[in-house]
Amino acid sequence: MTATSSEVRLSQLLRDRGYWRWSIATQLIRLPSFMAPIAYVLVSIELLGSPKTGGLLLAVMLVAVELSAPITGRIIDRLGVVKWAPRSLAFSAVARLLLAGLFFIKAPTAVLVAAVIVFSCIGSGAGGVVRVMLGRTVSDPMLPKALAVDSSVVELVIIVAPFAVAFAALFGGVGPLVAMALCTGVGALLFRQPGASRTVPPPEPEPAAAEAETTPEPAKPTGSLWRNPRYLFWLLVAIAFGHLLGTAEIGALPLARSLGLGNAMASAMIAALAAASATAGLLYAWKGNRIRASNTAQAVVLLTLMAGSVALIAFEFSLPLIFIGFFLLGAFTAPINTVRSHAAGHAIPAHRQVEGFAILDTANGLGFALAGLLLAVLPVSGMFAAGVVSTVVVLALTPLLVRRPAGR
Structure with a gap:
């Protein structure tokens, strides 16, 4: 066992x-x-x-x-x-x-x-x-x-x-x-070097009883990545994740300047995000296995919380709330990155793993780049709001891509 x-x-x-x-x-x-x-x-x-x-x-x-x-x-x-x-x-x-x-x-x-x-x-x-x-x-x-x-x-x-x-x-x-x-x-x-890879066998589908654990609920991967709904879900998660993170990191400096603050304040915003992400990653590594929700459910909740954090920044209520928004965004970054990468591995056919993860990285990069593009055509607050909107679209598509098997 x-x-x-x-x-x-x-x-x-x-x-x-x-x-x-x-x-x-x-x-x-x-x-x-x-x-x-x-x-x-x-x-x-x-x-x-x-x-x-x-x-x-x-x-x-x-x-x-x-x-x-x-x-x-x-x-x-x-x-x-x-x-x-x-x-x-x-x-x-x-x-x-x-x-x-x-x-x-x-x-x-x-x-x-x-x-x-x-x-x-x-x-x-x-x-x-x-x-x-x-x-x-x-x-x-x-x-x-x-x-x-x-x-x-x-x-x-x-x-x-x-x-x-x-x-x-x-x-x-x-x-x-x-x-x-x-x-x-x-x-x-x-x-x-010898020993750099111990060739651990690819993950096998878990029984239905294990679905609630942090181990992904594997869909049976098809030969095509593009006809695999579960993989497409994680692809959209990668885009939304990259867009939200890019919105915060690219938008920090113009946001600080729009509020009449200096470059140092923008750096402090990014530092808050990075510190929260690093801390959350260690906490998730330590206690994440106690979470009983499926990876899909965790991704939906974390994306929702990330979107809420960016919305808090977009409204520009006050500087303390903006910092709280950056900190919370960072706190959800490492966990969703972990969940996404682990679960996606169960949706990619064994013979296309490098390609599958490379496409996910590309999707993440495209989401990040989208934030920069929107900054060129929207005001700063509109750029942050667009990050929230794109995430809402991904969340709305979730029921179409992730369906529970019959009988569950």
């Missing part, structure tokens, strides 16, 4: 060397993405005398990653995750080094753009890769705790990224780009 999620203790995860190897590799692979916005602009200023090329390369990278991630994920699925995931990351590291060399010799902008497209496409499946590798490193009952802890750790990576850029810049103009390549390469090496 295998342990259920309610029987797994957090201490078991924290003593698992395989999990920490995965975590270190994953954070090293993620770090370059968080370094990129500052690194590209800084290197562009230092070597080319203008931030424009850096901004262009960042935009190209984001578009290339979003468009190519599902395709790259499917290729890795077909070639074999264990063998080709580290190789694709290693190729991406080499391409990043090539970009650093091209910057150093002040190559034409078109050449720099081409190099960015190459490494972005090669490494675009990284989000799906790390999630699949986690599923092969820890058992399914331990996954919710592993994902919750990871949701807290990633907040530290976001904080570290600007300092990593500043430190790497001390070693020369292309230092940040070289550091990004090294991070990716070391992460690939850790995934390649």
Whole structure:
């Protein structure tokens, strides 16, 4: 008999060397993405005398990653995750080094753009890769705790990224780009080491009696992701989640300025969100297995609470209430991220896991980008209100996509 999620203790995860190897590799692979916005602009200023090329390369990278991630994920699925995931990351590291060399010799902008497209496409499946590798490193009952802890750790990576850029810049103009390549390469090496993946069998459907636990209520995955209603539900959750989070993070500065406040106040709003998210992730990892609601029910409740938090910000009643809105939004971020990632794994066919998670990452990114687009055409309060509206639409579609099996 295998342990259920309610029987797994957090201490078991924290003593698992395989999990920490995965975590270190994953954070090293993620770090370059968080370094990129500052690194590209800084290197562009230092070597080319203008931030424009850096901004262009960042935009190209984001578009290339979003468009190519599902395709790259499917290729890795077909070639074999264990063998080709580290190789694709290693190729991406080499391409990043090539970009650093091209910057150093002040190559034409078109050449720099081409190099960015190459490494972005090669490494675009990284989000799906790390999630699949986690599923092969820890058992399914331990996954919710592993994902919750990871949701807290990633907040530290976001904080570290600007300092990593500043430190790497001390070693020369292309230092940040070289550091990004090294991070990716070391992460690939850790995934390649023996024991990095223990090939834990894919999760099997649980009996009906276990539906109320935190273990997902698996739909039988079909061959097509796009004809799988349960997967489409989690796809919409990813979009709504990204939109709400993007609304808060992108809208913090214009909101602060519209209230006559400075940049420091906007930073404080984001800090409140990040601190709440990190804390909630650890609490969910510790006590989340006591929640008896299904993952679908948890997602609906958490999305509703996140929308309410953003609405509290949008009404701009007072500065304390705005801060409470940011804090509450952060408090619900790590739990819903955990629930979404765990449950989606049961809705994706075993032979399309990297692709499936890569598409979810893309959906999350599109939701985030939607917030920025709406800021360009709406007032700040309207931008926040739009985040609430998009979530209400997703919640309204839930009954159509998630149906209880007959007889329940």
